[in-house]
Amino acid sequence: MTGRESIKVALVGIPNVGKSLIFNRLTGGKAWVGNWPGVTVEKKIGKLRINGAEAEVVDLPGIYSLTAYSIDELIARNFIIEENPDVVVCIASAVNLERSLYLAISLLELGANVVLDLNMIDLAEKEGYKVDSARLGGLLGVPVIETIATTGYGIDKLKNAIRKALQEKGRNVRIVNYGREVEEAIEKLEKLIEELTPELTSKYPARWLAIKLLEGDSDVLSKVVKLPRGEAVVSHARSLKECLERKVGDLESYIIKRRYERVLEITKAVVRKVVAPAISLTDAIDSVLTHKVLGIPFALSILYLLFRFAFEVSTPFVDLIDVAINGYLHDLVIGITTLPEWLTSLLADGVIAGVGTVLTFLPVVAFFFLGFAVFEDVGYIARIAFLVDKLFSKFNLPGKTIIPLIIGFGCNVPGVMATRTIEDENDRKTAALIAPLASCNARLPVYLVIGAAVLGYSAGFAVLSMYALGILLALLMGFAFRRFLFRGLSSGFVMELPPYMKPNIGNVAMKTWERTKKFLFKAGTVIFLGAVVVWFLSVTGPTGYLGPDHIEESFAGIIGNWLSSTILKPLGWDWRASVALLFGFIAKEVVVGTFGVLYGVGEEEETVAHAIAEHHSFTPLTGYAYMAFVLIYIPCVATLAAIRGELGLKYAILALVYEIVLAYVVALIIVAGGHALGIA
Amino acid sequence: MAQLNIKNIKALSPAILILGIIYLVIGIISIINWCIVLANLGKQFYPNLIPGDLGFALVTLTVGASLTTSTYFIMRENIVMHLVSATCGAWLAVGALLIQIMVAAATILDAIIVGDSIDYSIISENLLRSDVIMGCIILPALIYYTSVLRKMVKA
Numbered sequence: 156m157t158g159r160e161s162i163k164v165a166l167v168g169i170p171n172v173g174k175s176l177i178f179n180r181l182t183g184g185k186a187w188v189g190n191w192p193g194v195t196v197e198k199k200i201g202k203l204r205i206n207g208a209e210a211e212v213v214d215l216p217g218i219y220s221l222t223a224y225s226i227d228e229l230i231a232r233n234f235i236i237e238e239n240p241d242v243v244v245c246i247a248s249a250v251n252l253e254r255s256l257y258l259a260i261s262l263l264e265l266g267a268n269v270v271l272d273l274n275m276i277d278l279a280e281k282e283g284y285k286v287d288s289a290r291l292g293g294l295l296g297v298p299v300i301e302t303i304a305t306t307g308y309g310i311d312k313l314k315n316a317i318r319k320a321l322q323e324k325g326r327n328v329r330i331v332n333y334g335r336e337v338e339e340a341i342e343k344l345e346k347l348i349e350e351l352t353p354e355l356t357s358k359y360p361a362r363w364l365a366i367k368l369l370e371g372d373s374d375v376l377s378k379v380v381k382l383p384r385g386e387a388v389v390s391h392a393r394s395l396k397e398c399l400e401r402k403v404g405d406l407e408s409y410i411i412k413r414r415y416e417r418v419l420e421i422t423k424a425v426v427r428k429v430v431a432p433a434i435s436l437t438d439a440i441d442s443v444l445t446h447k448v449l450g451i452p453f454a455l456s457i458l459y460l461l462f463r464f465a466f467e468v469s470t471p472f473v474d475l476i477d478v479a480i481n482g483y484l485h486d487l488v489i490g491i492t493t494l495p496e497w498l499t500s501l502l503a504d505g506v507i508a509g510v511g512t513v514l515t516f517l518p519v520v521a522f523f524f525l526g527f528a529v530f531e532d533v534g535y536i537a538r539i540a541f542l543v544d545k546l547f548s549k550f551n552l553p554g555k556t557i558i559p560l561i562i563g564f565g566c567n568v569p570g571v572m573a574t575r576t577i578e579d580e581n582d583r584k585t586a587a588l589i590a591p592l593a594s595c596n597a598r599l600p601v602y603l604v605i606g607a608a609v610l611g612y613s614a615g616f617a618v619l620s621m622y623a624l625g626i627l628l629a630l631l632m633g634f635a636f637r638r639f640l641f642r643g644l645s646s647g648f649v650m651e652l653p654p655y656m657k658p659n660i661g662n663v664a665m666k667t668w669e670r671t672k673k674f675l676f677k678a679g680t681v682i683f684l685g686a687v688v689v690w691f692l693s694v695t696g697p698t699g700y701l702g703p704d705h706i707e708e709s710f711a712g713i714i715g716n717w718l719s720s721t722i723l724k725p726l727g728w729d730w731r732a733s734v735a736l737l738f739g740f741i742a743k744e745v746v747v748g749t750f751g752v753l754y755g756v757g758e759e760e761e762t763v764a765h766a767i768a769e770h771h772s773f774t775p776l777t778g779y780a781y782m783a784f785v786l787i788y789i790p791c792v793a794t795l796a797a798i799r800g801e802l803g804l805k806y807a808i809l810a811l812v813y814e815i816v817l818a819y820v821v822a823l824i825i826v827a828g829g830h831a832l833g834i835a
Numbered sequence: 836m837a838q839l840n841i842k843n844i845k846a847l848s849p850a851i852l853i854l855g856i857i858y859l860v861i862g863i864i865s866i867i868n869w870c871i872v873l874a875n876l877g878k879q880f881y882p883n884l885i886p887g888d889l890g891f892a893l894v895t896l897t898v899g900a901s902l903t904t905s906t907y908f909i910m911r912e913n914i915v916m917h918l919v920s921a922t923c924g925a926w927l928a929v930g931a932l933l934i935q936i937m938v939a940a941a942t943i944l945d946a947i948i949v950g951d952s953i954d955y956s957i958i959s960e961n962l963l964r965s966d967v968i969m970g971c972i973i974l975p976a977l978i979y980y981t982s983v984l985r986k987m988v989k990a
Binding site: 434435436439440442443444449452453455456457459460462463464467468469470471474475478614618619 | 873890893894896897898900901904915916918919920923927930931934937938940941942944945947948949984985988
């Protein structure tokens with residue numbers, strides 16, 4: 156145990172190994188959720204009582220190794236080095252021991268005080284494997300504890316092992332023998348590092364530094380070269396590397412190969428095949444659910460049912476909130492006659508409407524996250540990503556990007572929030588930025604009204620084309636973002652398919668609560684502010700407070716008039732269309748309602764469409780361009796708030812700006828292209 | 836025991852094929868109804884029973900494809916794949932049934948909240964649909980197939 160007062164325990168493991176469940180079992184499910192400094196990778200910290208003292212349990216990102224190739228791996232590596240946790244619990248899958256052991260060996264080489272948690276032993280036994288955990292512990296020189304995270308089996312033993320490990324000092328870092336010649340080079344370099352850069356060896360094991368320098372690890376190289384005598388160490392490492400590469404080929408590949416050989420050696424020694432079933436249940440189900448023909452319709456069908464669960468089953472709760480806030484509370488404020496008119500309007504149409512907007516989203520978001528967490532726990536979400544991975548990789552996107560896009564067809568808010576299941580930061584940022592391009596339910600009334608007003612029999616096709624355009628633009632923008640904006644580190648397209656499991660109620664409830672809470676507090680504040688700002692613009696003008704019936708003279712009306720006579724003039728839209736776009740910032744469905752108010756015909760879709768047709772506000776071409784503009788132009792305030800919550804203000808502004816520019820360019824292409832082809 | 840299960844499965848497979856074909860027909864009618872709504876072409880075919888909804892069509896066609904594909908596997912004497920294909924299709928069908936029941940319950944609750952009257956139309960529109968009826972028919976087959984599949988993959 157280190158001399159400091161607080162005890163730190165780190166949890167590390169490959170993705171889908173049951174790490175979150177182990178974290179919840181150790182900490183009782185209470186966690187503080189934030190981000191790692193400087194990045195948007197989620198950080199979870201919980202508390203565990205050990206020997207009467209409180210230990211901090213840190214859940215590290217799911218990783219396969221400790222290279223410097225992915226941000227998640229760098230975070231885990233730097234945490235173990237910089238924060239020097241007292242114990243590192245490496246959670247390994249008994250079903251897929253080889254892959255987990257590579258990570259365990261990497262941790263041991265780094266000098267971490269490892270406790271190996273052999274999870275999913277029940278599933279391994281079902282698949283006909285028996286792991287000799289005592290022998291595994293002996294070979295690695297660490298305590299090995301068997302657990303079943305779903306039932307809680309072995310968790311007390313794991314807590315005891317952590318307790319005992321606190322008394323231990325360093326572990327054996329010589330876990331892999333790299334062969335005589337490489338070992339000699341490592342030894343020489345170790346001595347040089349200890350002699351020339353002692354400031355580094357207080358933090359890092361010299362052997363690990365030597366191996367990393369020979370591997371050409373960019374992060375370690377940059378750290379060493381910064382030191383006064385670091386250049387000499389680096390140049391010596393380079394000459395040793397060149398010399399060795401003449402004998403063994405690419406040294407990095409050779410070192411990885413030797414590590415894998417050691418992993419295979421250990422696996423062979425400890426894993427015994429007890430029964431050999433013809434096919435496991437997971438493999439059997441996967442033969443249909445990940446089938447190249449049947450898999451995709453299954454995935455779309457399941458997502459459609461999830462979509463119905465979130466949007467239709469939550470309806471009474473949405474209406475309950477709506478009736479309570481936008482009905483009773485709104486009427487209560489309106490009924491207070493002693494207040495000045497502007498204050499009544501601010502409270503009723505600004506503050507209460509804003510709170511109502513936030514809270515009416517809440518049931519949909521909660522129901523969506525509940526359904527999503529169930530499928531995540533079952534292990535199906537990873538399969539959906541696997542199915543589209545090949546197609547999406549052509550656009551430099553991971554398969555998991557499909558989930559926010561499909562969810563976005565219902566509502567972009569849960570779509571953006573679903574991006575947090577994407578492990579790699581660059582992939583996650585890209586997915587969150589392109590998710591609003593999926594045509595959500597709120598845009599449909601706009602398409603139907605404009606289509607019915609000006610497109611006649613082509614309306615159906617025009618509506619369908621909007622969905623296709625959204626996906627096409629999302630893929631193209633995703634490609635562009637990955638190519639030009641997020642060119643940094645990526646986790647690549649390695650994907651772990653976990654075995655199918657029954658969902659754990661506690662885990663599902665925990666995930667649903669954490670994600671919904673984050674929406675409420677992070678997105679809610681922005682939605683509320685947005686609603687109040689739009690209220691202000693619509694009821695006030697240069698002469699002061701105007702009331703809700705004078706939109707044309709209000710700031711919103713003035714801005715709409717200015718837009719239609721300048722920037723939007725080439726697109727051929729009148730001031731009403733421009734004002735409706737401004738109000739669409741609150742929610743896209745408001746566009747139809749705004750048209751209704753401006754034409755004085757109410758909010759019925761049919762009458763609004765009739766009024767638009769009567770006033771000749773659009774030609775078929777400009778109407779179609781307007782539909783495309785509504786699809787793309789800006790994420791609604793709730794989506795923008797969700798992006799801010801997930802990625803921060805900078806990226807919310809980026810989403811706002813790029814979507815306005817993209818919408819304008821696409822609408823202009825439609826109008827100009829149509830005119831060029833002789834279409835009115 | 837295993838032999839008896841295989842015999843039963845083989846005897847049940849024509850029924851699974853018929854259910855699969857019915858699901859495929861429902862899916863096709865649903866697409867036709869969807870096109871009728873979209874292009875405003877007039878009267879739909881049994882709109883209450885088979886809603887013109889692309890998502891509904893997708894689910895029913897997937898169930899139908901999965902159930903009919905399972906027959907192909909039994910013709911090739913691949914019992915495990917027959918079981919898996921039919922079970923996955925049946926699970927999806929029952930999933931659609933459960934969601935529809937939840938939607939019906941939510942609609943009733945919603946009517947209470949907003950003060951609408953609860954009449955027979957809520958029941959007929961939400962529960963007298965082909966996905967609900969077919970889901971109920973396929974439920975016993977799902978239970979039996981799932982239990983046999985569990986035994987077969989373990990053995």
